[in-house]
Structures are given as C-alpha cells and as structure tokens.
Amino acid sequence: MNPASLSSNAPEISEPPRFTVTGNLAVSVPEISLDTGAIHRIGILTDRHAGLLEAHGTAEDPLVELVVLVDGRPQRLTDLVITHDASWIPRLRASTACGQLTGWVCAPPGESGLALRLELLNDTDEPAHVELGWAGLWAHTSLSQFRAKPVDGQIAIFDDRWTGSRVATLTCGVPTMALAWRDGADQSLTPDPPNIIEASWRSVRALTVLPGATAAAELFLAVAVEPDGASTTALHLRRRGFADLYTATVNWLSDHAMRLQRGVAVDNVVNRQLFFNYFFAQGDCIDTGRPVVITSRSPHYYVSAAFWSRDAYCWTYPALLIADPQRARDVLMASLAAAGRNVAEHALYLNGTRLYPGFELDQAAAPMIAVARYLRATQDFTVLHEEPIMELVSSMDGLLAPWFNTHLGLYGTFLLPTDDPTEYPYTATGNAIVAAAFDDLAYVSSLVGDTETAGAWRQRAQLLRAAIRTHLTSVEPGGIRWVWGCDASGRLQHADEPPLGLRTLPYWGLCDMDDPIQIATCKWLIDGYPHHYAGRYGGAGAEHFPHPSGFDLANRLVTLNHDLGDPLQGLAETPMDQGLACESWDPQTGVVATGAAMASMAGFLAWSAWAHVHRLTRWDQPLMNHRQGDE
Numbered sequence: 001m002n003p004a005s006l007s008s009n010a011p012e013i014s015e016p017p018r019f020t021v022t023g024n025l026a027v028s029v030p031e032i033s034l035d036t037g038a039i040h041r042i043g044i045l046t047d048r049h050a051g052l053l054e055a056h057g058t059a060e061d062p063l064v065e066l067v068v069l070v071d072g073r074p075q076r077l078t079d080l081v082i083t084h085d086a087s088w089i090p091r092l093r094a095s096t097a098c099g100q101l102t103g104w105v106c107a108p109p110g111e112s113g114l115a116l117r118l119e120l121l122n123d124t125d126e127p128a129h130v131e132l133g134w135a136g137l138w139a140h141t142s143l144s145q146f147r148a149k150p151v152d153g154q155i156a157i158f159d160d161r162w163t164g165s166r167v168a169t170l171t172c173g174v175p176t177m178a179l180a181w182r183d184g185a186d187q188s189l190t191p192d193p194p195n196i197i198e199a200s201w202r203s204v205r206a207l208t209v210l211p212g213a214t215a216a217a218e219l220f221l222a223v224a225v226e227p228d229g230a231s232t233t234a235l236h237l238r239r240r241g242f243a244d245l246y247t248a249t250v251n252w253l254s255d256h257a258m259r260l261q262r263g264v265a266v267d268n269v270v271n272r273q274l275f276f277n278y279f280f281a282q283g284d285c286i287d288t289g290r291p292v293v294i295t296s297r298s299p300h301y302y303v304s305a306a307f308w309s310r311d312a313y314c315w316t317y318p319a320l321l322i323a324d325p326q327r328a329r330d331v332l333m334a335s336l337a338a339a340g341r342n343v344a345e346h347a348l349y350l351n352g353t354r355l356y357p358g359f360e361l362d363q364a365a366a367p368m369i370a371v372a373r374y375l376r377a378t379q380d381f382t383v384l385h386e387e388p389i390m391e392l393v394s395s396m397d398g399l400l401a402p403w404f405n406t407h408l409g410l411y412g413t414f415l416l417p418t419d420d421p422t423e424y425p426y427t428a429t430g431n432a433i434v435a436a437a438f439d440d441l442a443y444v445s446s447l448v449g450d451t452e453t454a455g456a457w458r459q460r461a462q463l464l465r466a467a468i469r470t471h472l473t474s475v476e477p478g479g480i481r482w483v484w485g486c487d488a489s490g491r492l493q494h495a496d497e498p499p500l501g502l503r504t505l506p507y508w509g510l511c512d513m514d515d516p517i518q519i520a521t522c523k524w525l526i527d528g529y530p531h532h533y534a535g536r537y538g539g540a541g542a543e544h545f546p547h548p549s550g551f552d553l554a555n556r557l558v559t560l561n562h563d564l565g566d567p568l569q570g571l572a573e574t575p576m577d578q579g580l581a582c583e584s585w586d587p588q589t590g591v592v593a594t595g596a597a598m599a600s601m602a603g604f605l606a607w608s609a610w611a612h613v614h615r616l617t618r619w620d621q622p623l624m625n626h627r628q629g630d631e
Helices: 227-256 264-280 309-323 325-342 361-378 381-385 387-403 428-447 451-471 516-527 550-558 567-573 599-614 626-630
Strands: 019-023 028-033 039-046 051-056 065-070 081-085 089-096 099-106 113-121 128-138 140-145 147-150 154-160 165-172 174-183 188-190 199-209 214-224 282-284 291-293 345-348 354-359 473-476 479-482 592-594
Touching (some): 028 264, 039 214, 051 174, 065 113, 113 128, 113 227, 128 214, 154 199, 174 188, 174 227, 199 214, 227 264, 264 599, 291 309, 309 361, 361 381, 381 428, 473 516, 550 599
Antiparallel strands (some): 028 039, 039 051, 089 099, 099 113, 128 199, 140 147, 154 165, 174 214, 282 291
16 A cells, blocks of 8 residues: 555645634634625534534625725725734724724624624715615525535525514525624615515615714624524624624633733734634534534635544643633533544544544544643543543543554554554654553542552553653664654654654653753754755645644744744744634745644644743643633
C-alpha cells in the first residue's frame, strides 16, 4: 500500500474568503461581506439532521442586505470598514452622501436570533430624505456534514398577524427550518402577501433627517425549526429591544474575555479567537437544546459540522474551560455521552455515529485528558459519578489494547493526526499523549480512593515513556533526537505532524524543554524538516498542508519556544483568515492557504496564548479560568 495515494490532503484556497462572522450558541452567521455588509448565510445545528442547516440568499440578492437611500439615490458603500465591538460584535462604518453610516450585527447569547441596527448621521447643512433598513431573499438551503449539500424543499412566506412578524419556513414533509423578521419602530415590511415572490422581504424606515440629527432603523431576526417558534422569538427580541440586547451581549463578552495584559492589540486578537471558538466550535441543537462540539459551524472549513475527539478535547475544550467552566461541564458530559465507544474513530456526526471511520491514537487519549483538565481546574469531583465519565474510565483499556505491540511496548494507530494512513503506526507524540492519559487515569483513580489502580496506571505511563525513549530516538550528526514514528520491525520515520508535533513532547511529560534530545529535535524542525517554510510568517506544516500552520504557532506558544521569534507577537500579527484562525497560511503574506474558518484551531491558539502568558507548560497544570487569572 502507498499511504500517500490514500491521503485526503487539505484543499488549497486560491481566493481567500472576504467575510467576517458572528453568532451565538443557537445561530451562526459565517458570511458577513467585508465589501457590502450583507449577510449571505444563517445556520442552525439540528439533532434530527445530525448537521448544520443553513439558509442562503444569492450573490445578487443576499439573505440580508443593507438598504440605504439618500434623497432617493441608493448609496454604494465603497469605503466600508468593519471592526468588532468587544472583539466579537461586527460594527460597520461607511460614508454616504449625507454623512456617516454605522451598523451592528448583534447575536445575543442565550437568544435564538439576531438584532441589527443602522444609524445615519446627517452632517450636511441641508435636510436629507433617508430610507434606511434591510432587504433579503431566502433562495435555497444546505445541510453540512463536512461539505454542504443542497436541501430540497418548499420555502413559504407569510405575515403572522398574531406576533407581527414575517415568517419564512422550509418544509421537507414537515417544517425543517424557519426564519422570522420583526422590524423596529416606524418601519414597514414590504411587499405584502400574496404579492411576495419567493421568500423575499424588505424592512425600511423612511424619514427626513435634519442637519446634525441621526436616523436609525432596527431589525430582529429569529430562527427555529418551525414558524411559531421563529415568529414568537422575533417578537421576544423586539420586546427586549436592540439597546438591551446589545448591552447584555457586551457584558457577556466582557465577563468571558481573556485578560492577558499584553496590550490591546494582542488581547483583541486572542479574544477574537476565543469567541470564534466558543460560538463556532460548539453550539446547541435548535431542536433538542443538546450541546455539541464540532470542527466549525462555517462552511468555509472543508470538514465543517463534524466531531473530532482530538479537536474537541485538546483544542476547543481548554479554551472553553478558561472562558466558561459551567459550559465546559455541560459540553463534556453531553459529548462523551454521544460519542461513547466511537470516540477514537476519526470523525463522527454530531450525534456520535461514525462519519469517517478509522482508529486514531491521539483521539483515544484526548477525552481522558479533558476530564482531568476539568477536575484540576474546577475541583468539581461530582462528575466522577456521572455515567459518561465512569464509562470512559472503564473502557480506556479495552479501547487501546488491540493496538498494543508487546515487543515494542508501544501503541499503534491506523490514522495520523493529519488524518492520513501510515506505514509507521507507532508514533512518539501519539504514545506520549497516551502516557499522559494514563497519568490522568491514575489521578482519577486516586480521587475515588483506588490507590492500587492509581499505582498501576502510573507504572504503565512510566513504561510507555521508557519505550518511546528506547524505540523512537535516533543518533544523528546534530545529536540524539526524537523521530516521528516506527514500524513493527523498528524502521524509523524522520518526519513531523504539527497537529501533535514533536515540539509538544515536553508538554505531554516525556521530557523537559532543555533536554538535549528535545533541543536537537527543535533545531532539526527548522534546519532539516522538509516542511519548514521560511518567511515573515514562517513555520512548520506537513505534507497534508504544505504551508506554515496554526498548529506550529500554537505548539511554540505552549512550549515557550522563541526559535522563530516571539510566538505571541506572531499570533497578533499574522493575518490568517481575516484575523481568524485557519489551518495554514502563506509564509510571505500570512494569508490563509488551507483550512479557512477553522474554529477548533481558534481554541488551540487562544488557550495556548493563555498558557504562554501564565507559563503553563505541562498538560497536568491546572488551566485557570480568566476570573482566577485576574485575582
């Protein structure tokens, strides 16, 4: 077998997406145009469909577009600039014929919808007749598990006289997804049914604005699986009003933000990653309310809306634990219950059934790492009596046993961290993270008073680390260094995979960062590794993504490694995907090359930046939440 012929390498991105994002746990907004401010998609997660449902407009008629007329003339927002209030709420600014336009797209936490506002300041000397608002078209729908697939169904639209909302519903035998619009004061929804063609709508406020005065318009957009839930939610949002929803959102974001005290620019970049991870790498199913953890709720990530154990528990979970320990508990319980004994399979649907089969060693170890992290950070030992935790602890040995090579004393894997098969299944970092999981099993056993089992797990961790040192080192001209892996006969592979790279071996307790073997390995990763890429935004990639990667940057952050300069400053300066995490980028420009909108990567970067600042260089050091960090 030639493993390369069976690989699924990351697709290259020729035209980087020109969108910013926002959302909350119920609704995702992955496409807000940086050129027009229009919203092109809105998404919801559903248990029933085990994926991400999204309503789309068209390129010519977006789902939600701005309507701005001054004295009857449409305004082209050619100088539009979008920034983010509290590192998350998009705020747009543009010039018009009569003055400055400002707008917001607010996704309030705890609500199933959005609140939008436009303000237009007349800074001329003459009154201006202004029409201000939004229009849109729900043209088609998609369902994503990895890639988006079209959904056939009928989209019907009507005005609900009971709630005063306009409602559009996708029906596929039964109602499947619904959107509802409720406009602000002195606005009118047009055209009126039955004159509506398709699921189109327009909500505009028309008024004369005196010099120095400001015109404003508001819109409240709700999501549900059926029209009554959407229409009543839109009414609820209108009752709360934009000011209350915006203030509550800013307060929530402030309460959950990281405070690294490394300057406004650094803090803002890290918190953008934190909130992108919080709202796009997890969410609540709209039909059941069940929390789920997924790769990304953006269709621009090439394997979106799926569950990876490693992504969930090693990248997203620590960031979630720092920001919101209660949510971290809920997500841990729900995701372990769903994944069950499938947890080490390569990728799962969000309901826990297999999507992309294949045993992956790091994914088998990841859940135990997350459980111990939660326990160390919160001291909430009540979870030890929860069924998903007890099932995980009791199943770990059986899950790993078929992959153990008694001659080598190492565990093998079917797929590597980059998702590809290998002829060298006994990897250094895969076994290092398993050894860490064994130490965590010892920790959990000691918490329940089982000292004998705790001792046995610690011994197994020590033996596994000894086997790594015996079989996965090589004497080279630059000194003894770690190798990536070996086969059953002991043949060595000199390689690396940054998603669980050789840089991280000290983090997983195999050695110290000043160990000569580790120093020689890090030197080789720059001087000898074929997938190191030099440049202003240089770093390590892999055959799977042949560019500098977010993984390598996160690995350098968490190991305090400055071989390529200050990694925290590197995070602050790398453009990535419009400032959000991606898999890899061009070494000269820093612009996304593969894996746009990678929300799980955003979590990896956020918590590794936090760990870097607080010098948390081992997996078993408690990750303080941000409130503890402020004290």
